[in-house]
Amino acid sequence: MGPIAESPQIQLTDNGQLRHFLTIEGLPSSILCEILDTADSFISMEQQSVKKVPLLRGKTIVNLFFEPSTRTRTTFEIAAKRLSADVINLNISTSATTKGESLLDTLRNLEAMASDMFVVRHADSGAAHFIAEQVTPKIAIINAGDGRHAHPTQAMLDMLTIRRHKGEFEQLSVAIVGDILHSRVARSQIQALNTLGVPDIRVIAPNTLLPFDVESLGVKIYNRMIDGLADVDTVIMLRLQNERMQGALLPSQHEFYQLYGLTMDKLKYAKPDAIVMHPGPINRGVEIASDVADSNQSVILNQVGYGIAVRMAVMSMAMSGQTMQNQENSAGHNDEHLESPDSNGTARL
Amino acid sequence: MSIYIKGGRLIDPAHKVDMTADLYVAEGKVVAIGENAKSFNAEQTIDAKGLIICPGFIDLSASIPEPGHETKGTVASETRAAAAAGVTSLCCPPNTTPAIDSPSVATLIQDLGRQNDFCHLYPIGAMTVGLQGAQLSEIYALKEVGCIAVSNMRRPYQSNAVLLHCLEYAATHDITVFFSSTDVTLEQSGCVHDGPYATRLGLGGIPETAETVALSRDLLLVEQSGVRAHFGQLSTARSVELIARAQDRGIPITADVAVQHLISTETCIHDFNALYHIQPPLRSEQDRRALLQGVKQGVISAICSYHQPHETAAKMAPFAATEPGISSIETLLPYGLELVRNNALELTELIERLTFGPAKAARIKGGALGIGDIADICIFDPDEYWLLNEKTIFSKGHNTPLLNTEIQGRVRYTMVAGRKVHQYTN
Numbered sequence: 001m002g003p004i005a006e007s008p009q010i011q012l013t014d015n016g017q018l019r020h021f022l023t024i025e026g027l028p029s030s031i032l033c034e035i036l037d038t039a040d041s042f043i044s045m046e047q048q049s050v051k052k053v054p055l056l057r058g059k060t061i062v063n064l065f066f067e068p069s070t071r072t073r074t075t076f077e078i079a080a081k082r083l084s085a086d087v088i089n090l091n092i093s094t095s096a097t098t099k100g101e102s103l104l105d106t107l108r109n110l111e112a113m114a115s116d117m118f119v120v121r122h123a124d125s126g127a128a129h130f131i132a133e134q135v136t137p138k139i140a141i142i143n144a145g146d147g148r149h150a151h152p153t154q155a156m157l158d159m160l161t162i163r164r165h166k167g168e169f170e171q172l173s174v175a176i177v178g179d180i181l182h183s184r185v186a187r188s189q190i191q192a193l194n195t196l197g198v199p200d201i202r203v204i205a206p207n208t209l210l211p212f213d214v215e216s217l218g219v220k221i222y223n224r225m226i227d228g229l230a231d232v233d234t235v236i237m238l239r240l241q242n243e244r245m246q247g248a249l250l251p252s253q254h255e256f257y258q259l260y261g262l263t264m265d266k267l268k269y270a271k272p273d274a275i276v277m278h279p280g281p282i283n284r285g286v287e288i289a290s291d292v293a294d295s296n297q298s299v300i301l302n303q304v305g306y307g308i309a310v311r312m313a314v315m316s317m318a319m320s321g322q323t324m325q326n327q328e329n330s331a332g333h334n335d336e337h338l339e340s341p342d343s344n345g346t347a348r349l
Numbered sequence: 350m351s352i353y354i355k356g357g358r359l360i361d362p363a364h365k366v367d368m369t370a371d372l373y374v375a376e377g378k379v380v381a382i383g384e385n386a387k388s389f390n391a392e393q394t395i396d397a398k399g400l401i402i403c404p405g406f407i408d409l410s411a412s413i414p415e416p417g418h419e420t421k422g423t424v425a426s427e428t429r430a431a432a433a434a435g436v437t438s439l440c441c442p443p444n445t446t447p448a449i450d451s452p453s454v455a456t457l458i459q460d461l462g463r464q465n466d467f468c469h470l471y472p473i474g475a476m477t478v479g480l481q482g483a484q485l486s487e488i489y490a491l492k493e494v495g496c497i498a499v500s501n502m503r504r505p506y507q508s509n510a511v512l513l514h515c516l517e518y519a520a521t522h523d524i525t526v527f528f529s530s531t532d533v534t535l536e537q538s539g540c541v542h543d544g545p546y547a548t549r550l551g552l553g554g555i556p557e558t559a560e561t562v563a564l565s566r567d568l569l570l571v572e573q574s575g576v577r578a579h580f581g582q583l584s585t586a587r588s589v590e591l592i593a594r595a596q597d598r599g600i601p602i603t604a605d606v607a608v609q610h611l612i613s614t615e616t617c618i619h620d621f622n623a624l625y626h627i628q629p630p631l632r633s634e635q636d637r638r639a640l641l642q643g644v645k646q647g648v649i650s651a652i653c654s655y656h657q658p659h660e661t662a663a664k665m666a667p668f669a670a671t672e673p674g675i676s677s678i679e680t681l682l683p684y685g686l687e688l689v690r691n692n693a694l695e696l697t698e699l700i701e702r703l704t705f706g707p708a709k710a711a712r713i714k715g716g717a718l719g720i721g722d723i724a725d726i727c728i729f730d731p732d733e734y735w736l737l738n739e740k741t742i743f744s745k746g747h748n749t750p751l752l753n754t755e756i757q758g759r760v761r762y763t764m765v766a767g768r769k770v771h772q773y774t775n
Contacts, residue, residue, distance in 0.1 A: 025549070103666060103667070103670075104662075104665050104666070122667065124666075124667035124668070124669050124670050125550055125551040125552050125621075125667065125668065125669060126550065126552070126621035126667045126668040126669070127667040129620065129621045129667075130621065130666065130667045130668075134665070146551075146667070147551050147552075147667070147669070148551030148552070148553075149550055149551030149552070150551065184551055187549070187551055211547065211548035211554070212543045212544060212545070212547060212548050212554055212556075213544065213545050213548060214548055216545040216548060216549070217548060217549065
């Protein structure tokens with residue numbers, strides 16, 4: 001097996017600043033820490049009576065959701081509004097046969113409307129990369145979940161949750177439980193935990209819900225909850241989709257809950273002060289017991305609140321990187337041809 | 350037309366020839382080699398000094414999307430591309446629309462081929478009606494009108510019994526069956542090799558067993574039916590092993606590999622580059638090495654282009670939503686020469702696998718340049734660098750990862766039955 005090739009850094013400006021946020025992979029820990037620190041500062045702002053800052057005033061952000069979502073879309077919308085941006089929500093359902101072309105056509109149309117940022121959710125892995133490559137480089141792309149590939153803002157809000165409740169990453173044991181195979185959240189979490197230096201990352205699932213050679217992502221595999229939860233600091237539960245009962249991936253919800261549902265009894269194997277996380281929406285009695293979800297070890301609702309701060313951080317950082325890059329590009333091109341003020345975006349800065 | 354090809358390095362693996370020699374062509378045939386044919390009155394002389402002269406290439410799998418998908422490519426455009434690639438015999442799979450499941454479609458394609466006259470065009474018939482895997486096509490009639498084999502491509506059969514009956518019927522009429530062994534249920538909705546890159550990118554994985562489970566079944570049914578079979582586009586190390594074992598047991602089967610699988614691995618998809626989306630998928634380095642070894646040892650006797658031209662829009666979507674396939678006929682030789690430069694293959698081995706090997710596998714004439722043989726000839730410069738771009742590519746499909754890349758090895762002349770169908774002079 002050859003070495004894993006590096007993804008090209010389309011996410012960063014020439015100066016190493018964030019300009020798109022597509023995946024955690026390939027980003028240095030300094031950027032991840034900057035996101036967390038910036039998010040922390042936005043959280044303290046939430047205590048104030050006026051919650052808005054003018055960082056993105058005059059910018060247009062399009063929430064482009066090709067897949068249904070309530071929580072993620074709402075937190076992105078709130079985050080954008082707190083940054084004083086104008087927000088447009090587009091929910092576009094796609095038919096399987098025409099999605100390729102309609103996606104590109106949709107993008108071309110939106111591009112023509114002088115948007116500054118797309119927040120994209122799409123059912124195909126790599127969709128956010130595709131969009132970042134295909135639209136004008138002046139538009140920042142934030143990945144709000146693409147297929148099974150990545151959900152980087154979710155991973156970062158999880159990292160923020162861990163940092164705020166558990167402190168330094170270098171000492172921690174973290175277990176991720178459930179459907180790793182189909183989970184973009186798990187992939188991004190694993191990459192973020194590795195980048196931030198967590199020494200012990202575990203995945204707990206039956207083999208049918210584990211991707212091929214998942215160890216290559218830098219995790220240890222456990223098939224049994226009580227082994228995998230032993231002495232961990234953080235338990236991350238994943239949502240189980242009902243369709244996993246088809247195609248013999250799992251026999252039944254009942255058996256899954258018996259083996260992999262997080263109950264108080266199983267949680268006892270983790271450290272006594274371990275926190276329980278879940279990206280939501282939770283299925284009570286499917287992957288998590290009600291009393292666990294509502295216990296004081298659960299930080300599930302805190303996660304939602306942190307989600308707004310993290311998305312504010314990512315959007316403001318990407319927009320600032322994007323603006324710098326555009327200024328640099330247009331400065332570099334001034335000698336060759338004059339760009340009109342409305343096409344190079346300077347009028348909007 | 351009589352042609353005197355002067356001073357080139359003649360490589361004709363079928364006759365174990367590799368020497369500097371003059372070649373005399375008249376009335377569509379090779380009439381003399383090496384000696385100074387005094388009575389020969391050449392209407393044209395080609396100075397082949399520094400060039401390699403070999404039999405025209407025989408490509409066992411190059412899609413021609415006509416009829417049905419002319420935006421991707423036509424008989425005219427793709428056979429022209431074949432000529433530019435040094436391919437003089439092209440076998441086109443039956444996944445046209447309608448499929449090549451009736452003599453009329455097979456005849457239409459061949460008529461278009463003759464009108465354009467860039468290469469010998471051999472359709473592969475659809476083994477079942479509409480490639481649906483249920484009803485046997487009129488495969489005897491297909492053979493009668495010129496199909497060199499039948500195939501169900503990568504499509505499933507309604508049952509193993511249907512497959513067995515197809516093979517028995519093909520055996521009755523001594524028709525070669527081309528397999529592209531695939532178990533679609535194991536393939537699921539995958540689009541890349543089930544390996545670390547699929548895991549990392551969250552793309553659906555196709556396990557090697559999607560090929561080997563079907564291949565094992567196919568081999569057993571081939572043995573039972575006694576049909577003459579050829580296995581195309583092997584992609585895994587295990588497949589090579591299974592084919593070798595069957596050959597050792599004396600079952601008369603042959604196999605080919607797509608040149609891309611000898612060159613590239615799953616690492617190419619690392620940034621979701623949909624130009625590397627093909628099926629079977631690019632697999633691991635270990636698989637690639639085993640395939641090369643199979644070519645070297647002769648278990649795999651042919652290298653094909655596995656050419657699949659597409660219009661630009663077919664690749665303009667997120668990875669899994671793109672159509673699989675690479676426009677690869679014009680990079681067949683440059684890729685092959687890269688294997689020679691990397692010492693993975695000898696030049697004579699490469700040429701054998703592009704000429705005589707496939708000719709035997711598909712039982713078609715050509716692939717050799719002895720006296721009296723048909724003058725299907727490729728003359729190429731193995732060292733010349735050239736830029737593959739929208740101007741130099743002939744295929745309608747620009748879906749190659751090598752577009753806008755300098756590649757090495759260029760076809761200078763292609764002749765079909767002694768007639769020049771392609772010429773490039775710098």
